Amino acid sequence: MKEPLVEVEKVTFSYNGEIVLEEVNLELFAGDFCALIGPNGSGKSTLLKIIVGLLKPQQGRVRLFGKEIENFHEWWRIGYVPQKVTSLVDPVLPLTVAETVGLGLQGKPKSHGFSKKEVILSALERVGLADKADKLLRELSGGQQQRVFLARALVGQPQILLLDEPTTGVDFTAQERFYELLGRLNREGLTILIVTHDIAVVDRHVKQVACLNRKLVFHGKHEDFCKNPEVCGLIPGPHHLIGHLH
Numbered sequence: 001m002k003e004p005l006v007e008v009e010k011v012t013f014s015y016n017g018e019i020v021l022e023e024v025n026l027e028l029f030a031g032d033f034c035a036l037i038g039p040n041g042s043g044k045s046t047l048l049k050i051i052v053g054l055l056k057p058q059q060g061r062v063r064l065f066g067k068e069i070e071n072f073h074e075w076w077r078i079g080y081v082p083q084k085v086t087s088l089v090d091p092v093l094p095l096t097v098a099e100t101v102g103l104g105l106q107g108k109p110k111s112h113g114f115s116k117k118e119v120i121l122s123a124l125e126r127v128g129l130a131d132k133a134d135k136l137l138r139e140l141s142g143g144q145q146q147r148v149f150l151a152r153a154l155v156g157q158p159q160i161l162l163l164d165e166p167t168t169g170v171d172f173t174a175q176e177r178f179y180e181l182l183g184r185l186n187r188e189g190l191t192i193l194i195v196t197h198d199i200a201v202v203d204r205h206v207k208q209v210a211c212l213n214r215k216l217v218f219h220g221k222h223e224d225f226c227k228n229p230e231v232c233g234l235i236p237g238p239h240h241l242i243g244h245l246h
Contacts, residue, residue, distance in 0.1 A: 003066055004029050005160055005191055006051060011060030013046055020046050023060070024216050028160070028193055033186040033205060035222070036195045038212035044195040045083055047212065048164050051193075052080050076108040079153030083164040083195075097124065097140070097148050098133040104152035123155040124148075127181060143174025147181070154185075161185070163194045179205050 006028035013021040021043040028034060036044050049055040051062060053069055062069040065077065101120045114122075124130040127147040132140065137148060146166055153161060163182075167175040175198060183205035186192050194206075209225045211218040218225060 002029055004063075005065055006193070007063040008047070008051065009061050009063075011047070011050060011057045011062065013043070013050060013055065013057045015046075019214060021050075021057070021212075022215050024212070026210060026216060026219065028191060030159075030191055031186070031189065032208060033183070033192045034194070034208040034210055035206045036193060036210050036212065037197070042212045043214055044212055045164050048080075048162050048193070048195055052078060052162060076156040077159050079104075079156065079158035079161045081149050081153050081161075081163045081166050083168070095137050096133070097129065097135050097137055100137050100148055101151045101155050104155040108156035119155060120151075123151040126154055126185070127151045141170075141174070143170045143177065146170060146174070146178060150178075150181070158190075160191045160193070163192070165195050165197065167196070167198060 004027040006026070008024055008026040011021055011024045012019065020041075024043070024047065026047070036047065038044050046055060050057055051064075053072075053075075064072045065074070098117070098120050101123055102116065104123075105116065105119065121130055121133060124133055127150050129144060129147055129151065132144065132148075137145060140148065150163075150166070153163075161182075167178055170178070179198075182192055182194070186205070186207075203222055206222050208220060209218065209222045210216060211225070
């Protein structure tokens, strides 16, 4: 039996005494492409922060690659793109695209036989921005900036990619391009967990949907998601499109 890469077991988390997550169980296996959805305040971003060790649950446990999170130190194996990351782009700081991606190499093992520049360019090639390496980050469009931060998460050659609402603030065309890129990365072997409200767009590519509403109320194939009206009703949007976008 395959061992999950990520295993969340009975995780409970509270902010100021208010329960945000309650006994959540979730497993992510190699090759999965899972959309984590739910209404605002349902704990989606909190769960991602717990998985990457930024928050510690009051109850429950997290295992990464078979190790308890307290004993896990190979963080290069996990890429993380936090929420609203493009809002951190400084309009004054003259940081280039390549320099931004290079920040993702901090604390990562060196790639034997490849220079830092080659590793950075390889990550930019994966997201289709190798020709923008010397451009200032602030000069790029919002969609291009989002792909730069994706390259920063990929530069350490992770096995798992976690993304928190990565297409917020970008237009529909840029969203489509971004999700097509994620689909290709998944087909190349990358395991992906993405927090999103764009379920009608993600439906083209994801393999599973996990729905949070403090508790995990659904986890299964995306085509089964809207067969349960009670679960589907938790998510605003054009649900009649789901399953008909292919």
